[in-house]
Amino acid sequence: MRSLILSTAVHLLFGLMILFSLFLLLRGHNLPGGGFVGGLVAAIAFTLFAIADSAAAVRRVLRIDPRYLVVAGLAVALLSGLFKAAAGMPYLTGAWVHPGGLPLGTPLLFDVGVYLTVVGSVLTLVLTMEEER
Amino acid sequence: MSWWPVLPILVPLTTAILGFAAMRSLRAQKVISIIGAAALLVVSIGLLDRVWGGGILVAQMGNWPAPFGISLVADALSAAMVFITGVIGIAVAVYSLADIDRRRNAFAFHPLLHVLLTGVCGAFLTGDLFNLYVWFEVMLIASFALLVLGGGRAQLDGAVKYVALNLISTLLLLSAVGLLYGMTGTLNMADLHLKVQEVENTGLLTAVAVLFAVAFGIKSAVFPLFFWLPASYHTPPVAISAFFSALLTKVGVYALIRTFTLIFTHDVGYTHTALLAVAALTMITGVLGAAAQNEIRRILSFHIVSQIGYMVLGLALFTPLALIGAVFYILHHIIVKANLFLISGVVNRTAGSFDLDALGGLYKSRPFLGVLFLIPALSLAGLPPLSGFWAKLILIKASLELEAYVICAIVLLVGLLTLFSMTKIWHEAFWKPRPVPRENPFAAAVVGRREMALLMTPIVALASLTVAIGLYAEPLMDLSAQAAAQLLDPSDYVRAVLGGVP
Numbered sequence: 001m002r003s004l005i006l007s008t009a010v011h012l013l014f015g016l017m018i019l020f021s022l023f024l025l026l027r028g029h030n031l032p033g034g035g036f037v038g039g040l041v042a043a044i045a046f047t048l049f050a051i052a053d054s055a056a057a058v059r060r061v062l063r064i065d066p067r068y069l070v071v072a073g074l075a076v077a078l079l080s081g082l083f084k085a086a087a088g089m090p091y092l093t094g095a096w097v098h099p100g101g102l103p104l105g106t107p108l109l110f111d112v113g114v115y116l117t118v119v120g121s122v123l124t125l126v127l128t129m130e131e132e133r
Numbered sequence: 134m135s136w137w138p139v140l141p142i143l144v145p146l147t148t149a150i151l152g153f154a155a156m157r158s159l160r161a162q163k164v165i166s167i168i169g170a171a172a173l174l175v176v177s178i179g180l181l182d183r184v185w186g187g188g189i190l191v192a193q194m195g196n197w198p199a200p201f202g203i204s205l206v207a208d209a210l211s212a213a214m215v216f217i218t219g220v221i222g223i224a225v226a227v228y229s230l231a232d233i234d235r236r237r238n239a240f241a242f243h244p245l246l247h248v249l250l251t252g253v254c255g256a257f258l259t260g261d262l263f264n265l266y267v268w269f270e271v272m273l274i275a276s277f278a279l280l281v282l283g284g285g286r287a288q289l290d291g292a293v294k295y296v297a298l299n300l301i302s303t304l305l306l307l308s309a310v311g312l313l314y315g316m317t318g319t320l321n322m323a324d325l326h327l328k329v330q331e332v333e334n335t336g337l338l339t340a341v342a343v344l345f346a347v348a349f350g351i352k353s354a355v356f357p358l359f360f361w362l363p364a365s366y367h368t369p370p371v372a373i374s375a376f377f378s379a380l381l382t383k384v385g386v387y388a389l390i391r392t393f394t395l396i397f398t399h400d401v402g403y404t405h406t407a408l409l410a411v412a413a414l415t416m417i418t419g420v421l422g423a424a425a426q427n428e429i430r431r432i433l434s435f436h437i438v439s440q441i442g443y444m445v446l447g448l449a450l451f452t453p454l455a456l457i458g459a460v461f462y463i464l465h466h467i468i469v470k471a472n473l474f475l476i477s478g479v480v481n482r483t484a485g486s487f488d489l490d491a492l493g494g495l496y497k498s499r500p501f502l503g504v505l506f507l508i509p510a511l512s513l514a515g516l517p518p519l520s521g522f523w524a525k526l527i528l529i530k531a532s533l534e535l536e537a538y539v540i541c542a543i544v545l546l547v548g549l550l551t552l553f554s555m556t557k558i559w560h561e562a563f564w565k566p567r568p569v570p571r572e573n574p575f576a577a578a579v580v581g582r583r584e585m586a587l588l589m590t591p592i593v594a595l596a597s598l599t600v601a602i603g604l605y606a607e608p609l610m611d612l613s614a615q616a617a618a619q620l621l622d623p624s625d626y627v628r629a630v631l632g633g634v635p
Binding site: 078089090093 | 136139143146147149150153154156192193194195196
């Protein structure tokens with residue numbers, strides 16, 4: 001069933017929700033937010049898109065199989081812990097750089113990994129179920 | 134600060150990621166899986182080598198100091214469990230090359246197996262109660278997926294029971310962790326060891342201890358919380374049930390042993406006596422349940438329950454010798470039980486059934502398989518000179534030292550009944566003449582030479598391990614003694630984790 005209201009609203013909201021999910025992801029280090037919540041918001045955006053349009057449309061927008069997002073996310077999270085390994089520090093020790101006073105560190109990278117994993121696994125579930133209907 | 138306790142988690146996780154990345158090619162997945170399992174075995178041997186002789190390795194994740202961050206701790210018990218996980222991991226990985234069909238492989242069987250290995254190793258190595266809960270979750274998710282993989286009706290039916298009971302256990306564990314945190318303000322196990330001694334409301338502490346015992350008890354399938362196990366373990370493919378039966382319940386037993394030696398020792402008279410009753414009832418009900426079954430995998434599943442009783446018994450008696458027995462028993466049992474399940478798979482492949490009524494004459498057609506079956510079967514029952522004999526001997530000696538004659542009698546009786554069950558399988562499947570098949574006389578598929586080699590290699594390896602432990606029990610005994618000493622006197626553990634704190 002296609003609903004004109006839903007599909008118009010989703011097309012307007014989609015970009016906003018993705019933007020909000022990225023905002024949550026970046027905010028997460030010291031304030032409420034983070035990769036998990038951000039990933040869920042992004043996944044909801046894609047899910048709404050799938051309901052309003054179709055699962056195939058979501059796959060077209062995504063370009064890659066959501067399962068590979070899980071792989072990429074896990075790999076990024078795993079690697080983010082290894083940055084200080086050469087310095088003999090334990091796993092997951094944060095490494096930081098400050099380009100122009102902006103603190104960037106491996107915990108953010110870890111969060112990006114979580115974000116990708118959450119988006120990928122939720123979408124794998126949702127799209128599979130959507131296509132089986 | 135050491136990397137060794139992290140590696141047994143990172144290696145299978147990396148393997149799983151690479152396997153998922155190669156989801157287009159089954160061949161690549163298999164190659165990655167075998168290499169990853171071999172790497173895990175190597176890493177676990179390295180870890181065992183480093184903690185041998187009383188060393189305790191600690192890694193503080195993220196370089197946060199001990200009570201605040203998550204610590205990974207490898208003492209003798211953890212390292213031994215990780216080592217045996219590595220052994221079973223590679224055995225099952227090789228076996229599954231021939232056992233898992235194409236459809237299940239396409240659903241990422243091998244990567245999921247390594248996710249499960251990650252969870253198991255993580256649970257053995259963590260020094261943090263909440264982190265333990267997280268590893269249980271990792272294990273659960275992976276095991277749900279493996280249990281229903283490519284499933285038919287029976288498999289889904291078993292999985293629903295498994296999932297429901299394990300979710301209850303997980304909820305209990307989470308609330309117990311929350312209560313304990315509320316009372317002590319810490320989740321680090323070494324820190325908890327010190328903090329619980331300052332808790333004034335010991336009644337509440339005992340209540341929390343019982344909550345933990347119930348949560349881990351469901352996981353390790355002790356009386357009266359075991360019924361999910363025989364209901365689900367016989368449904369998935371043999372490689373999966375072998376892995377589950379060898380390791381998953383033992384993670385629960387490990388968690389019981391860890392928490393009830395390190396944290397909850399304030400009221401041994403109450404908690405450990407309760408555990409003793411549970412252990413005795415578990416042994417008896419498990420073995421009686423097995424006697425009533427007529428399907429090989431169901432018999433073996435009930436025997437897991439009864440054998441769990443022996444391990445909990447070792448913890449409950451709470452003497453140095455009894456703990457040595459418990460650790461030895463776990464290590465021996467993991468090898469033997471995995472092997473029995475793997476053999477049941479070969480029986481099914483060659484004779485076309487798991488049902489004892491439909492089987493027969495296997496000794497005539499495959500005498501070598503018969504011998505290979507007898508080794509773990511007699512070891513399970515505790516006949517000398519196999520590994521199970523030493524395991525039972527230590528426990529009997531420990532119970533005699535405490536003058537617990539009733540317990541000693543139960544141990545002997547259950548051993549006898551186990552022998553009865555094993556001879557039943559032997560007689561029905563191997564010795565009696567093959568019954569005339571009612572329908573489809575050609576049900577037994579011809580197993581190719583290469584496939585057979587893949588199936589038999591892990592079985593032969595595990596059987597020789599059983600014999601080797603039986604004939605030369607000294608190293609394993611030594612390891613168990615080290616583990617038991619560290620469990621009974623956690624001061625080294627606490628010092629290693631918390632650093633300077635006495």
